[in-house]
Amino acid sequence: MSGRRERVTRLCSHLHAQALHYLLFAYRGRQLLRRRPTLGGAHWPAFGLPGEEIALTVDDGPHPRWTPALLDLLDRHGVRATFFLVGDRVRERPDLARQVLAAGHLIGNHSMSHPQPFAALARHEIRAEIAYAQREIEDATAVTPRLFRAPGGNWSSAVLRITAGLGLSPVDWTVNPSDWRSPGVPQIVRTLSRTRPGQIMLCHDGGGDRSQTIAALAEVLPRLTDRGLRFVTVPDQR
Template identity: 70%
Template structure:
């Protein structure tokens, strides 16, 4: 097993520890795993999607929640209007690669650079905003991925609460997982890659409950 694979599996253990004691990452290149204060961060991957991004944005607006959308470059090129809407409604934009390839850490250096640089260009062209945050597809980190992100001034962001909503396990199961979020946690959800109606429905239940517990919503911190 090479160093990239060892680091990838090590993040699973780190996520478990951070779920118990979430704090922003402190390593020079390592991912951020938490937010400060009595806040949680809602992060949304794999969009924008014409069916699921608009209702999710409507929901977030109703509850006054600011999220971080990790966008796929090809999907931004297809729907720049949705990327502009996300930015215009005050949400943070993150880079989630151009095509979401698997395994991301196994890409050749030139392909890795193209995935990150192309997404930076696509998002900035569509919205006028240059992302400062990056999430590797499937959290597939490696030393080379981390260095490539740093080369673009991007802060890598991981997560501490994963409801596996991409599997569409049911609204109740997604909601139960998200309900376990507490101060400092980064929640992982999706608005692309499939039918995300369960995710939107689960968040409709969870967001007011988190608010009722006194939690606020923040975006993961950049290091730049």
């Protein structure tokens, strides 16, 4: 009976997490229409920035091929970004985590193993995913992340409470080109080129072939800076 109850509980948690995913998807759509995205705080994710700047955030790394390529590109354009790192990948390549930091970028926590849907995990599993990633990043870089992004942006009240309890600020995004799907360079360029002041851009340097992301950013970064937009790292808004 206990095994059946556990399966039912996990199914309910999974369905709840999926419902939250679609609700948040709709909420992000409304954020795009707002003049200023929601800033967030300790108990609600930041969907935007307080100033007129923009932020490039990069998820799912570090990756031995795509992270160095992205770092070279950002250096050429003088852009600082916020990298949300996966603990397992930091453990595999701590040198790349240090390379991101040495290049002047900000590092955030993106869980230990990137499980999805994240909000379907039990509370102790959510806490462990965040805490273990925090430890791996600290061991690799001697820096304590202050920001956390839930895998897939799958937030729940439990995820937000645990994030705050671990001393981290939750960060979401405004502009999502879905580059992880490899939709083609032109599509990624079109989406990212619409970025407005105060918005947070989402891209990826891990989890698959990111050649389209690199090629698209090579077009987008100078286009956005030519518009007078300045890139900053995501602030801790607690």
